[in-house]
Amino acid sequence: MPLHPDLEAFLELAALAEEDGRAPMCELEPAQARASYDQSTLALDGVGPELPVEDIGFRARDGATLRARLYRGGDAGTPLPTLLYFHGGGYVVGGLDSHDALCRALAQRTPCAVLAVDYRLAPEHKFPTAFHDAEDAALWLAAQGVAHGLDPTRVAFAGDSVGGTLATALTLAARDAGRPQPLLQVLLYPCTSIRQDSDSHRRYASGHLLEQRTLQWMFGHYLRSEDDRADWRFAPLAAQDLSGLAPAHLVLAEYDPLVDEGRAYAERLQAAGVRTQWQVYEGMVHDFARLSQVVEEADTLRSSIARTLAEAFGRARVAAAVPASAIGAWVFHAHPDGDPLEVRLDTSKLTVGPQAGQGPTSHWLLHEQAGTLRLDGSNSHDAEPAQTHLLAAIEAAFVRHPQRTTLSLRLAPSNPAGLARLVDAGAASLPPGPDAIVAREAFWQLPRVWQRGPREPFAQRYTLSQGRRHPLRPVKPAGTVYQRHIPWLSQTLSLDTVDIERDLPAFHRWMNDPVVAHFWEEQGELARHHAYLETIAADPRVTGLIGRLDGEAFGYFEVYWAKEDRIAPFYDAGDHDRGWHALIGEARFRGKPFLTAWMPSVSHYLFLDDCRTQRIVIEPRADNHKMIKSLGRCGYAHVKEFDFPHKRAMLGMLLRERFFGEALWIPQGDATVSPPSADRAEPPLKDIPCKSTT
Template structure:
């Protein structure tokens, strides 16, 4: 017979286990777990492959190597750990490295490590988020410059359209991974057709039509040099369509004095549940981040939403786009928005800002 007092005795609560941070340097997924002892990297099978300690000193936050299966720290796992730290402390301007980590040759070659005689070597968040290998996986080197003409416009020859997933980033405030993959007609036609005929989308895009029309439209887009159509996903579930282009060859060029490597983009959010503020704070900075990473020579991003699209224009302003002017296309009056590379990385543009629900608190003075 069981003891009645045992049934009513309050059970001790088990503290929640910390949510692992997900990273994929060079396209290889890893999980980073933080606790009081520091950080642990593990592969998808759960095997630990690296340990780091984190110390708060008078000079700043110092990351040190604590050991692993290998005798020396590995660059890939260390990059994943650094990304996890910046995600946990988003206003940390720089992370100092102990000497074992500062000796990693790839970090120095990529320009990540800055050195001064009076402080330990360090990595700034501004430099770190300009490293394509953290989020692009199979990052392409800059394409050689060779000028050609398209419809009377002189511009650099563009690389071939990529395939598969081109960008992937874990968003800890959503607990989801955002990815961008190149559209595939057979895979995405029905979805694109449904989205274009959604009244909320059709109001701004004005591209309603039947399945055959939309098939032709997508096939032509994929065949057009310099235009890359992308499907945006949260945890691999598609939510929207992004059409990226080189501004020099686009109709926007005369209105913004487009440079050789300026990029532009259009967007539609097809799934209504992803149209709220927490999600726009994820996808809008992420498309900007992807386009800046795709070619290190890109200094400006441009966008031309309809001038009466107040919600989109407001979101652009909150995410660092300067709204320069209204102007007329044959089919619409547009607003020119411009994002500068320097502003995006200097002001940590990938971090949601108020009033987005995903925004982070003001900087903690201990970590600046």
């Protein structure tokens, strides 16, 4: 794959800067290099999410005081699993601040604690000081972690570049000393070889961020002599025996000089019997995990790592503390007719009951047999289950098995009413035999599964407004108009109509956020935003919505009837076409795990709101490339570019048939997002970036 175009542009700028006289790192004094490296961090990686952070000091073996930073991304009331993290920088540059955003993201998304270690740097501290500091940090965590609210039985080691070298070297040292292995070692493009002389080192010796001259400058400062190169604490490939180590997860970059030695190390681990997963990220360069402001793949990677960590920590917790009866349980929340229900699946036994825990429950069997997904409630001794229980069970079955397009449903003969409503709505059919067949494509078009008291289609009558003939629209809704459980977040997304008194403070703050203001251009005083919301409330073609996750507001959406909108003259607008604008006001909700939740949900809501809506349109700024790419991945066709008076826009369009036929509420592609609760969440299948759109 070619070098990622955003990285290519970034590297071209770096090359031009050097041509204009900026000295490369290898020509700087170490102190100057550190200052330059740290100064670039904010521009390259931005600011991480807000969460509790604690600075920690501990003693090294030589009596020096070492610094560490503890990020808490989980419930402070319970001991947290911990990622022991070592930053990259060639043993010469880097520190707690250079990797702050990365550590914050991993702590929040897993969730877990992250203990980042500020090991001492060269040339002031030569080999093997960095390794000794790393080992002392691991020993401190084992001895003192409990006192800081950490779970020393659930620990993983991780690092990038030479930090990855330190992380895997620690597993070797722990094995040789008879200490417990971590649950996992996460190695981001680690340095593993004695000599940097592989094909990839020659191929990418210059012009790809990490250059051969810089690498040797760094190692020249760190190593005491050439003899140190053969020490496995510097070059893990020099270790004679790699058996008995923790499972390894390696991340490599296609255009990285270190990619060959990363592959070689992964293959050596596998040959030694170590459970090893590794992936080469195409089009990427060394250190791309810290380039979140340059390439979206950095954010994708963070989510992928967090999911991997969550799975490892979750398996350990289940093995250590969960009763045998609960192993394998999966929990899903449903809201048919606005009734909050909890679905629990333990192996094939599925139970539906109220989320509050008090009230009637229903029991089902869910299993796959001969390629068929079957939900069976015929043998239950419960009273006839409520229709909402049936809907919740079906939704959970399709969510748990996203590859299945049909569901074989068997109910007790005493429950014909529940099945009849599904058949009448076109969601189920009755072929010969005891089972009904529920079609996923049709079921997901039933408004009552995700809406409280959905409205009947409004009688079609025409009117004129501003010279445009269009159907008369119903009175705008009020309250919660949509609820959907997002399994990869283990949270419920809701869309609520705007209450100006309640929502104005957040809306005002969001509009003045620089990221939002760049696209919306509506920054200003509180009075201006109050007037804006009043205008929206009075406009019959537009409804303002607040997006929430488990009740926490994160963004604002405007959904509109396209035929009366400014977009109508630019395409053949249908009577019931809809459109939307969005802003994600809370920065920590701008990542891919959240966009894969809200964008399909907004589309889903608009198709449910009126069964006659066949198309949804969108008109982001033509230069909002990330948003346009995200829309494409969510099924929106890129129709054309056109000019509004205030911007050049791209017309995107999503067809109802495609949305339901291709199940576009399920993110399409490779799984990359980690659940914040490993035993309660399922990962989505694709990550998509977004900040805001107009």
